[in-house]
Amino acid sequence: AQSVTQLDSQVPVFEEAPVELRCNYSSSVSVYLFWYVQYPNQGLQLLLKYLSGSTLVKGINGFEAEFNKSQTSFHLRKPSVHISDTAEYFCAVSDTYGGATNKLIFGTGTLLAVQP
Amino acid sequence: DTAVSQTPKYLVTQMGNDKSIKCEQNLGHDTMYWYKQDSKKFLKIMFSYNNKELIINETVPNRFSPKSPDKAHLNLHINSLELGDSAVYFCASKAGDSPLHFGNGTRLTVT
Numbered sequence: 001a002q003s004v005t006q007l008d009s010q011v012p013v014f015e016e017a018p019v020e021l022r023c024n025y026s027s028s029v030s031v032y033l034f035w036y037v038q039y040p041n042q043g044l045q046l047l048l049k050y051l052s053g054s055t056l057v058k059g060i061n062g063f064e065a066e067f068n069k070s071q072t073s074f075h076l077r078k079p080s081v082h083i084s085d086t087a088e089y090f091c092a093v094s095d096t097y098g099g100a101t102n103k104l105i106f107g108t109g110t111l112l113a114v115q116p
Numbered sequence: 117d118t119a120v121s122q123t124p125k126y127l128v129t130q131m132g133n134d135k136s137i138k139c140e141q142n143l144g145h146d147t148m149y150w151y152k153q154d155s156k157k158f159l160k161i162m163f164s165y166n167n168k169e170l171i172i173n174e175t176v177p178n179r180f181s182p183k184s185p186d187k188a189h190l191n192l193h194i195n196s197l198e199l200g201d202s203a204v205y206f207c208a209s210k211a212g213d214s215p216l217h218f219g220n221g222t223r224l225t226v227t
Contacts, residue, residue, distance in 0.1 A: 034215070043120070043206055043218030044159075088157060098213040103149075103172055106159040 002027045004093050004107035012113045015083055021076040021110045023065075023091030033074040034092040034104065035065055044090060050074060051097055061085070086114045119143050120219035122207050128225045129197055137192045137222045139207030146211050147171070148190035150182060153204040153221070165190050194224075202226045 005024045013019045025031065032051055036044040048059025055067040065076045074091060088111050092104040120141045129135050141148060149172075150162040164172040168184040179195045194201060207219040 041220065043208075043220045044216070045218070046215040049215065090159065101164075101171055102210075103161045103164065103174075104216065109157040109159075 002031075002093050002095055002105045004091050004105055006091055006107035006110050008110050009108070010111040010113060012115060013081055015114055015116050016080050018079050019077065019081050019085075019112065021089050021091075021112065023074045023076065023107060025072055025074060025091070025093045027072075027093055027095055029095045032094045032097045033065075033067060034094070035059065035063070035074075035076050036090045036092060036106075037061075038088040038090065038109075040087070047076070047089070081112070081114050083114050083116060085112055087112060120207055120209055120217050122205075122219040122222050124222060125220065126223050126225075128227065130227055131197055131199060133197050134193070134195045135197060135224070136194070137205055137207075137224070139190045139192070139219060141188055141207075141209040141217070143209060143217060144188075144211065145209035145214070145217070146187055147209060148184065148187070149208040149210075149216070150190065150192050151206040151208060151218075153206060155203070159206070163190075163192075197224075197226045199226050 003026045034049045035047040038044045048057050050057045050067045058064045088109045090109045091107040096102045123138050147166045149164045153159045162176045163182045165184045181193045183191045204221045204223050206221045208216045
């Protein structure tokens with residue numbers, strides 16, 4: 001069975017500092033990895049996804065993530081955060097991509113709290 | 117125009133009542149989902165429908181009954197509401213290889 005672990009429930013960081021949000025997964029088959037962001041009182045939006053190919057994936061809003069198969073990790077990074085990046089970030093995994101039976105397994109989320 | 121819209125945004129009701137949440141998407145997607153986000157922000161899939169056909173049912177109590185009148189709509193009806201049903205319910209849709217598009221959620225509070 002697949003699972004996702006986000007060890008940090010909250011990450012406080014000062015504005016313009018770099019940040020890394022950690023995500024580890026377990027999967028016995030092919031793996032497709034995603035990061036979603038949830039702003040207050042809103043639904044989730046896709047930040048980036050890893051399907052295959054280059055292990056460094058760039059997403060929206062200056063975020064990037066690196067797929068590391070040996071460490072079963074997909075950590076999210078940004079070199080310089082803004083106040084507007086304050087949100088909940090969810091890592092997710094799926095063993096399929098596309099198709100009606102595809103379902104995402106989400107981690108428990110990490111609250112990125114950017115302070116001035 | 118909102119791509120995935122849910123109504124109502126907030127729903128407060130008493131135990132034992134029956135309530136419905138509506139979802140509509142104007143993206144032309146074939147597949148729609150209901151997810152439940154609990155008080156600890158954990159997000160779990162409940163159902164998915166593809167062209168009005170139930171595809172995924174994640175061992176949700178049968179008090180929860182999804183209804184898809186057409187592929188643009190997926191409503192969620194909940195009978196005999198319990199305290200543990202309090203959560204934020206998200207509707208989502210996708211087509212083929214597209215990522216999930218989420219609605220803004222319905223916060224259900226059962227008292």
